[in-house]
Amino acid sequence: MKRRHFLTLPLAGALRAFPLKFFTEDQAQIVSAATARIFPTDDSGPGATEAGVTLYIDRQLAGPYGRDRYRYTKGPFEAGTPEQGYQGEATPRQIYREGLKLLSDLPTLSPEQQDQRLRSIEKTYFFSLLRQHTMEGLFSDPMHGGNQDLTGWKLIGFPGPYMSWANDIDKHFGQEFRPKPQSLSQILNRKLTPWEELEP
Amino acid sequence: MINLPATDVVIIGGGWSGLLMAKELAANTSFNITVLERGKPRNPKDYIEGMDELDYALRYRMMQDVAKETVTFRNTVKEKSLPIRQFGSFLPGDGVGGAGEHWNGMTPRFLPDVFEMHKATVERYGKARLPENSTIQDWGFSYKEIEPFYLKAERLLGISGLAGNPMASPRSGPYPTPPLKQTYFGKLFSDAAEELGWHSYPAPSANLSQTYRNPDGVIRPACQYCGFCERFGCMVGAKAQPTNTLLPVLRKQKSVTLKTGAQVRRILTKDNQAIGVTYVSNGKEYFQPAAKVILASWTLNNTRLLLLSKIGNSNTGRNLTHQVMGAGANVFFTKPINRFMGSGSSNMTVSDWDGDNFDHSGVDFVRGAYISSPAYGARPIANFGNVPSTVKSNWGSEWKKAAIESYDYMARIGSSGEHIPYKTNFMDLDPVYTDNVGDPLLRMTLDWNDNERKIHNFINGKIEAIAKRMPLKSYVLAAPLRRYDAVSYKSTHLQGGTIMGSSAETSVVNPYGQHWQVPNLYVLGASTFPQNPSGNPTLTVLAQTYRSAEALI
Numbered sequence: 001m002k003r004r005h006f007l008t009l010p011l012a013g014a015l016r017a018f019p020l021k022f023f024t025e026d027q028a029q030i031v032s033a034a035t036a037r038i039f040p041t042d043d044s045g046p047g048a049t050e051a052g053v054t055l056y057i058d059r060q061l062a063g064p065y066g067r068d069r070y071r072y073t074k075g076p077f078e079a080g081t082p083e084q085g086y087q088g089e090a091t092p093r094q095i096y097r098e099g100l101k102l103l104s105d106l107p108t109l110s111p112e113q114q115d116q117r118l119r120s121i122e123k124t125y126f127f128s129l130l131r132q133h134t135m136e137g138l139f140s141d142p143m144h145g146g147n148q149d150l151t152g153w154k155l156i157g158f159p160g161p162y163m164s165w166a167n168d169i170d171k172h173f174g175q176e177f178r179p180k181p182q183s184l185s186q187i188l189n190r191k192l193t194p195w196e197e198l199e200p
Numbered sequence: 201m202i203n204l205p206a207t208d209v210v211i212i213g214g215g216w217s218g219l220l221m222a223k224e225l226a227a228n229t230s231f232n233i234t235v236l237e238r239g240k241p242r243n244p245k246d247y248i249e250g251m252d253e254l255d256y257a258l259r260y261r262m263m264q265d266v267a268k269e270t271v272t273f274r275n276t277v278k279e280k281s282l283p284i285r286q287f288g289s290f291l292p293g294d295g296v297g298g299a300g301e302h303w304n305g306m307t308p309r310f311l312p313d314v315f316e317m318h319k320a321t322v323e324r325y326g327k328a329r330l331p332e333n334s335t336i337q338d339w340g341f342s343y344k345e346i347e348p349f350y351l352k353a354e355r356l357l358g359i360s361g362l363a364g365n366p367m368a369s370p371r372s373g374p375y376p377t378p379p380l381k382q383t384y385f386g387k388l389f390s391d392a393a394e395e396l397g398w399h400s401y402p403a404p405s406a407n408l409s410q411t412y413r414n415p416d417g418v419i420r421p422a423c424q425y426c427g428f429c430e431r432f433g434c435m436v437g438a439k440a441q442p443t444n445t446l447l448p449v450l451r452k453q454k455s456v457t458l459k460t461g462a463q464v465r466r467i468l469t470k471d472n473q474a475i476g477v478t479y480v481s482n483g484k485e486y487f488q489p490a491a492k493v494i495l496a497s498w499t500l501n502n503t504r505l506l507l508l509s510k511i512g513n514s515n516t517g518r519n520l521t522h523q524v525m526g527a528g529a530n531v532f533f534t535k536p537i538n539r540f541m542g543s544g545s546s547n548m549t550v551s552d553w554d555g556d557n558f559d560h561s562g563v564d565f566v567r568g569a570y571i572s573s574p575a576y577g578a579r580p581i582a583n584f585g586n587v588p589s590t591v592k593s594n595w596g597s598e599w600k601k602a603a604i605e606s607y608d609y610m611a612r613i614g615s616s617g618e619h620i621p622y623k624t625n626f627m628d629l630d631p632v633y634t635d636n637v638g639d640p641l642l643r644m645t646l647d648w649n650d651n652e653r654k655i656h657n658f659i660n661g662k663i664e665a666i667a668k669r670m671p672l673k674s675y676v677l678a679a680p681l682r683r684y685d686a687v688s689y690k691s692t693h694l695q696g697g698t699i700m701g702s703s704a705e706t707s708v709v710n711p712y713g714q715h716w717q718v719p720n721l722y723v724l725g726a727s728t729f730p731q732n733p734s735g736n737p738t739l740t741v742l743a744q745t746y747r748s749a750e751a752l753i
Contacts, residue, residue, distance in 0.1 A: 037596065044601040070259055072270040072285045074633060080282040083275055083685040087282055115596065122595075131595055139580035140254040156607040158540055158580045161251035163435070164424035165541040170381040174535035176608070184251055195255045 007032075009052050011148055018055055021062035022093070028054050030100050033107045035134045037114045045155050048134050056137030056146030057096075063196030066093045086125060099126030142183050143194045153181040161187060201478070202486045207234045207457075210477055210490035212464045212505065214239075215298025216738060217724035217745045218496030219446040220356075223416075224749035226453040233456045234488060236479055238463040238497075239264075239295030242443050247433035253579040257431040262302045264292040269635040271500055273686045275647040276624065283633050283641065288687040290522070290694055291431070292498060296460060297442035299498065299692055300738065304430045304544030304576065305406035305439045307359050307739040309350050309369040311555040312343035314733040317620075320556060321566055329566060331651045335519055335621045337730045340702035340711030346743050347372055353742035354404075357440040358412035358420060360545075361404035367551035368401065380409045380423060384537050385611045386548040389573035392669035398552045403572065404739075405545030406440040416449045427577015429544030439544065462486075465639060467493055467509040467721065474511075474721045480637055492752070495698075495723045496745075502727040503627050503697030504642040506708070511718055512698075515708050517627040519696035520644060521732035522684070524569060524617030524652045527659035529667050530586050530676045536608045542577035549573075553662050554734050555618070565654035569617030570734050571663055586610050588674045609673070613663050616691065617655045619732040624649075627697050647684045656681040693737050695726040712751040713744065722748055 005020040007028045020028055032054045041047035048054075060066060068091040080087040090098070102121065106114055121127045137146030139153065141161070147153060153160060159179040168177060185192045209225060211218045214237030222233050255261045266287055274281040293299030313320040318336045321329065330336060351373050361375035379402040382390075390400035407423040414420075423438040437444040450456050464479045468487075476489035495502050506516050550571040551557060560566060585594060587602040630643040660677055667675040701707025704716035709728055715721040724745050726737045 039595070039600055040597050042597050042600070044597070044604055047600070065259065069267060070286065072266050072283050074283070076632065078280065078282060081275070081279065083683050083687070084273055084282045085284060085286060085288055085685075085687045087285065118595075134595075135584060136254060136258065136581055139584055141252050143252070144254055153580065156580060156584060156604055157536075161426070161428060163426055165426060166381075166422065166424045168538075169383060169425040169541045169546075172538055173384040173387065174537075176536045177538045184249070188248065192249060194252075195259070195261070 007054055007058065009055065009148065010050065011052070020058050022058045022066060023054070023061070027100050028058065029107045030103050031057055033114060034103060034118060034130060035137070037111065037118055038131055038134045039138060046151050048138060050148065051138045051151040052146050052148035053134050053137030056140065056144055057133045059145040059196055060133065061093050061096060064199045065196065067091055069199065088125065092129065095126050095129060099124070099130070143185060143192050144196070150181045150183065160184065163187065202484060204486055204488045206476070206489040206491070207232045208490065209233045209492045209494060210488050211235045211494040211496055212477060213237065213298065213495070213497035213501070214296045214442070214458060214460070215293060215496065215498065216300040216442050217741050218494065219442045219450060220742055220745045221494055221496060221724060221749055222456050223446050223449050223453070224746065225752065226450070226456050228753045231455065234490070235456065235458045236462040236464055236477070236488070237296055237458065237460050239460065241460050242296045242301060242433065244433065244437060244443060247435040250432055251426070251428045251435065253581050257579060257582060260287060260291060260431070262293065262295065262431065262433065263287060264294040269641065271642045271644050272630040272633050273644045273646065275645070275683050277645055281630060281643045281645070284686045289685060289690050290692045291689070292500065292692065296447070296458070300442045301433045302431050303738060306545050306547065306736040307354070307357065307404045307406050308735040310733045310735045310740050311557070312369050313556055315339045315341060315343050315346065317731060324556065325560060325566070331566065331620065331649065333622045333624055333649070334651070335623055337699070337701055337706055339700055339730060343369065346747065349743035349746040350739065352746055353739050356414055356416070356742065357406045357445060358408050358414055359404050359406060359739070360409035362402050365399055365401040365551065367399050367554065367557050375404065377409050377412050380405050380407065380543060380546055381425070383542060383546050383575035385539065385575045386546065386573050388533070388670050389613065389666065390548045392666045393550050395669050396665060398550045400548045400550050403545050403547040403549050405543070407543045407545050408438050414445070418445055418448050420444060423543045425541050425543050425546070425577065427540055427542050427579065430576055463637070464497070464505065465508065465637065467495070467505060467511060469509070469511060469718055472718055474718050491720065493721045495721065496725055498725055499694045499697055499727040500627070500642055502723055502725060504629070506698060507629050507642070508639055511721070512708055512715065513704070513717060515699065515706065517697055519621035519699045519730050520625045520627050520646055521619040521621050521695045522646065523691045523693050523732055523734070524619055524648070524655055524681070525615065525690040526678050526681050527569060527615040527617065527656045527663060528678045529613045529663050531611055531613060531667050531670060532588055532606055532673045532675065533609045533611070534671050534673055537611060539575065539578040539608055539611060542575040544576055546575040547572050553659060563654070563658065565651045565658070567618040567620065567651075567655065568734070569615045569655055569659045571659065571666070572614045572616065574612070574614055589676050613666060615659045615663065616734045616736070617652070617659060618734045620651060621696060621731050622649055648681055653681045691736070693726065693732065695729040695732045695737065698723045698727040699730045700728040701730060713748040714751065722752065724748060
C-alpha cells in the first residue's frame with residue numbers, strides 16, 4: 001500500500017494534520033518553506049503558513065488544474081515571444097516536481113539563505129507559479145484549502161462575498177468599513193464542494 | 201451526417217446579438233427559428249454559488265474552453281504564430297448568453313463621428329494625417345440613423361445614466377433609470393477632473409440603479425454593489441444578461457428552439473445562397489437546412505466560420521482591432537476607500553480626450569481615449585500586491601508590509617482608447633494548429649503602431665494631471681505601450697474581421713449586416729465594426745442587431 005503523506009498546520013493555536021493528495025511530506029516541507037519566505041509570518045501579521053497555502057497548492061495540483069485541464073495542450077510546442085505567453089509543454093505538476101528538486105535543501109537553510117536561494121530562481125516560470133499560487137492560497141475562498149480561518153481576508157480587510165453593499169456603497173467615505181469576514185459557505189449556510197473535486 | 205427538417209432561420213450563437221435577433225424575428229414574423237449555441241445552458245441559480253474568485257475570475261469558469269479551442273497569435277507576419285494556450289488579453293464567452301453573462305455592463309454610445317471616422321478625419325485634418333498603413337473606413341450610415349436603435353437598446357436593458365454630458369453623443373430621450381450610486385473613489389476622481397475643467401460623468405450602466413420593467417414586461421431589480429460582476433453572472437439579475445433579459449421572452453415563443461452543445465462547423469452555400477449549417481453535438485454530426493443563416497458567434501468565431509466555410513471575399517479577416525487600455529495610474533490615497541464594494545459599471549468617466557472631442561491640430565496622432573475610475577469591487581487575489589514604486593520586490597517581508605498597508609488605500613485610474621485598423625493587423629486560418637474536432641484555429645496577426653503609442657502617452661499625461669489633484673501619498677504611472685501582448689487582460693472588445701461598409705470592394709457585409717456575396721446570410725456583432733472606438737461595444741452591437749432585424753422583417 002502507498003504510504004500516506006500528511007501536512008501539519010498550526011491552525012487556531014493547535015496543530016492539525018491534513019492528508020496530502022499530491023505532494024510527499026518532503027515536497028510539502030519545501031513548498032511550506034518557500035511560500036513562508038514569499039509571504040512571511042512577521043511583524044505585519046500572519047503569513048502563508050497560517051493560511052495553509054501548501055494545502056491549497058496540494059489540492060490544486062492534485063486536481064484538474066495540476067494536469068493542465070485549463071490550457072490548450074496540443075503541439076507542436078515551440079519557444080515563443082513573451083507576448084505569446086507561456087508555451088511550455090510541462091504541466092503544473094511536472095513544473096513543481098522539477099522545480100522542487102532544485103530547492104531540496106531549502107527547509108534546512110536559514111531565512112536569509114532561503115531568500116538568497118529564492119532570489120536566484122525568481123525569474124523562472126516555476127517561481128512565478130509559486131508566487132501566484134501563494135497569493136491564491138492566501139486570498140481564495142477557504143473551500144479550496146487555503147485562507148484557513150480566513151487569515152488572508154482578515155489581514156487585508158476583505159469581508160468575503162457578501163450579497164449586498166447597497167446600503168453602504170455611498171457611505172463610509174474615508175473611513176474604514178470592515179464587516180466581519182465570512183466565507184461563501186458561511187454566507188450561504190451550506191457546505192460547498194470546490195470545482196477541483198467536481199471536475200473529472 | 202444526420203439531416204434535420206428545414207427551418208426558416210438558423211442563428212449561430214446564443215449570446216446578446218443572436219438571442220435579440222431571435223426575439224425580434226419571433227415577435228414580428230412567422231419564421232421558425234433555431235438557435236445553435238455550442239456551450240451549456242445557464243441557470244441563474246449557479247451565479248450565487250459562483251461568487252468564488254478562484255474558479256470564476258482566475259480559472260475562467262464561464263469562458264470558452266481553451267483546452268478545446270483557442271486562437272494562434274503573432275505580432276507580425278515575420279513571426280511564427282503560436283497558440284494562446286491560456287486566455288489573457290481577452291476572454292471569449294461560452295454558453296447561453298455568451299460573454300453577455302459575465303460582462304461589466306458598461307454601455308456608452310459610440311461618439312457620432314465614429315460612424316464616419318474616415319470622412320470626419322480627412323475633412324478636418326486632411327488625408328495626410330491618416331496614419332501609415334491604416335485602413336479606417338466609414339460604416340455606411342450616420343449616427344442619426346442608429347440613434348433611435350440606441351434608445352431602443354437602452355430601454356431593453358434599462359440603462360442607468362445621467363444625461364447632459366457635452367462630451368457624449370446626443371440623445372433623443374432620457375436614460376430609462378437614474379445613475380448608479382457614487383463611490384468614494386468615483387467622487388475623488390470627479391472632484392479632481394472638475395477642478396481641471398473636464399467633464400466627469402457616470403458610465404452608462406446595464407447594472408440597474410433601481411427596479412426596472414422593460415417594454416417586454418421583464419422586471420429586474422437594483423444592483424447590490426456586491427463586487428462580483430466582471431467574469432461572474434449576476435446573482436440577483438440586476439445586471440442585464442441575455443438569460444435575464446431575453447430568455448424570459450424567448451421561453452414563451454413557440455417558434456424559437458434553442459439547442460445547446462451544438463458546435464457549428466460550416467455554413468453551407470449553393471449558387472451564392474446559404475442552404476444551412478453543419479454542427480457537431482454529442483459526437484454526432486448534423487445538417488440543419490435553413491432559408492436564412494444568421495452568424496452571431498462573436499468576433500473571432502464569426503470570422504473563423506466564414507473562412508472555414510470558404511464564404512466571402514478577400515476582405516474577410518481584415519481590420520482586426522482591440523482597444524488601447526494601457527494608459528493609467530495606480531494611485532495610493534491617504535484614506536481607506538473600502539474598495540471591496542462596487543459594481544461592474546461603477547465608473548466615473550472623462551471623455552474630453554476621446555475621439556475628436558479635442559482639436560488634434562497640435563498633436564501627432566488621431567483619435568483618443570476615455571479616462572475612467574473603475575470601482576468594480578476589488579477581489580483580493582487579483583488586486584493584492586500593488587505597492588508604491590519605492591518597494592522594488594514583489595515578495596518577502598518589506599513588500600508584504602507595504603502591500604497590506606496599501607491594499608485598501610489604492611485604486612487604478614484607467615482608460616479605454618481607440619484602435620484604428622491597419623493592413624498589418626488581420627485574421628486568417630492557422631496552417632498548423634487545430635481545435636478539438638480537427639478544424640484549423642484562427643490566426644491573429646496584431647500589433648500596436650505609433651498612433652496607439654501616442655494616444656497612450658497623451659492619455660497618461662492627462663491621467664497624471666488628475667492624479668496630481670487627488671489626495672494621494674503617491675502614484676505609479678503606466679509604462680509606455682510597446683508591443684501587443686496576449687497575456688495581460690485588456691478588454692474582450694476584439695473587433696473586425698467581417699466588417700461592414702457601403703461597398704463590396706472594401707467590406708464583407710453591408711450596413712445592415714447582410715453578406716455582399718451571400719445575401720441570405722447576415723452577420724451580427726462587433727466583427728462588423730470597421731474600427732475600434734473607445735466605447736464598450738455591447739450597446740452598439742444591440743442597436744445594430746435591431747437595425748439588421750428591421751432589414752429581415
